Amino acid sequence: MPEGPQMYYLKEQLDMLVGQTLKSAGGDAPDIPFDKLSGAMLTEIRTFGKELLFCFESFTLRVHLMLFGKYAVNDTLPRKLRLGLEFEEDDVNFYASSCKYIGGRPDNHYHWPSDLMNPAFDAAEAVNRLVKKPGALICDALLNQDILAGAGNKIKNEILHIRRVHPRSRVGEIPPSRLRELVDEAVRLSFRYLEWQRAGEENDWKIYKRKECSRDGTTVTKEEIGGRSCYFCERCQELFGEG
DNA sequence: CGTACTGTTCGGGA
DNA sequence: GTCCCGAACAGTAC
Numbered sequence: 001m002p003e004g005p006q007m008y009y010l011k012e013q014l015d016m017l018v019g020q021t022l023k024s025a026g027g028d029a030p031d032i033p034f035d036k037l038s039g040a041m042l043t044e045i046r047t048f049g050k051e052l053l054f055c056f057e058s059f060t061l062r063v064h065l066m067l068f069g070k071y072a073v074n075d076t077l078p079r080k081l082r083l084g085l086e087f088e089e090d091d092v093n094f095y096a097s098s099c100k101y102i103g104g105r106p107d108n109h110y111h112w113p114s115d116l117m118n119p120a121f122d123a124a125e126a127v128n129r130l131v132k133k134p135g136a137l138i139c140d141a142l143l144n145q146d147i148l149a150g151a152g153n154k155i156k157n158e159i160l161h162i163r164r165v166h167p168r169s170r171v172g173e174i175p176p177s178r179l180r181e182l183v184d185e186a187v188r189l190s191f192r193y194l195e196w197q198r199a200g201e202e203n204d205w206k207i208y209k210r211k212e213c214s215r216d217g218t219t220v221t222k223e224e225i226g227g228r229s230c231y232f233c234e235r236c237q238e239l240f241g242e243g
Numbered sequence: 244c245g246t247a248c249t250g251t252t253c254g255g256g257a
Numbered sequence: 258g259t260c261c262c263g264a265a266c267a268g269t270a271c
């Protein structure tokens with residue numbers, strides 16, 4: 001369940017842990033001093049893009065579900081435990097995910113204005129980061145977590161379709177105003193995605209994994225560009241430059 | 244039952 | 258140093 005909005009939703013489901021003290025921690029995640037964590041109080045849960053951050057007074061535990069990560073709240077799954085956190089009242093277990101120990105508070109490790117769902121997100125700054133990669137394919141740049149933390153392959157394909165930009169376009173060939181539209185759309189779609197989850201609704205994708213373009217009915221082209229699957233409409237998405 | 248996939252990191256070679 | 262590629266990780270749906 002990897003894109004930013006899903007992690008944000010998971011944070012909401014776990015917020016009842018804040019204020020609780022860690023009774024024990026375990027798992028096979030490397031480089032985590034499990035024996036030194038007990039007794040710490042969870043002060044806050046944050047997200048940065050696709051990362052979930054358990055913030056304690058003097059350290060932070062970072063969880064990234066990658067492609068196949070699984071978790072269970074007040075429950076276990078029949079597979080190898082990567083990171084298990086047992087609090088006074090509740091517990092949470094992570095499997096097949098990337099879990100790391102970060103000394104200190106997360107503020108020293110993360111640039112919050114890069115995170116699409118953070119109140120501090122700065123769209124103009126994000127456009128500037130894009131502009132600095134003129135030779136990159138737009139479909140790659142949108143997946144770069146240093147540029148837009150939290151954007152995944154679904155959000156990428158959807159915003160390119162909504163804002164009518166062909167995935168093979170080079171960033172440097174796209175007018176900055178159009179880049180700004182893509183960035184703003186990434187934020188908008190992230191929060192819409194969050195609302196779908198809160199409401200328990202299915203995602204209403206307009207191009208991703210569809211057979212026909214939801215706008216004009218053109219057969220959707222599926223092609224691997226820049227190493228990831230792109231779904232797009234040859235008719236309504238504009239190619240900037242030679243691609 | 245083979246294939247694809249919401250993701251990232253690492254190492255090697257040009 | 259940079260860019261690009263493939264491998265590795267690993268669970269489930271179709």
